[in-house]
Amino acid sequence: MPPSRREKIEAMLAQEPGDAFLRYSLAMELEKEGQHERSLALLAELTKDAPPYVPAYFMAAQQLVKLGRSDEARPMLENGVAEARRQGNGHAAGEMSELLASLGDHP
Numbered sequence: 001m002p003p004s005r006r007e008k009i010e011a012m013l014a015q016e017p018g019d020a021f022l023r024y025s026l027a028m029e030l031e032k033e034g035q036h037e038r039s040l041a042l043l044a045e046l047t048k049d050a051p052p053y054v055p056a057y058f059m060a061a062q063q064l065v066k067l068g069r070s071d072e073a074r075p076m077l078e079n080g081v082a083e084a085r086r087q088g089n090g091h092a093a094g095e096m097s098e099l100l101a102s103l104g105d106h107p
Contacts, residue, residue, distance in 0.1 A: 005029055020053045031063055054084045054092050070103050
């Protein structure tokens with residue numbers, strides 16, 4: 001049986017453990033497999049990188065919203081918007097601002 005997409009990404013990560021895109025890709029595969037806590041943990045790690053990996057904020061927030069955890073998604077989005085602006089990524093800041101606005105003011 002050929003290796004799964006996740007297994008391929010994990011093999012590449014073994015060679016390049018600091019590669020942010022591979023780590024992000026693994027988090028997305030874990031989400032697809034329903035391994036939400038592992039996925040969210042990887043995304044959280046990416047937000048702590050120097051510099052933080054901006055797409056990780058948005059994907060973590062979207063996953064949290066799908067899981068009914070909007071109260072956790074709000075600060076992720078607020079931090080993501082601020083970081084996207086710091087990095088000059090207006091598109092990402094706009095997408096995260098829209099999602100944040102759609103959540104309203106209350107959990």
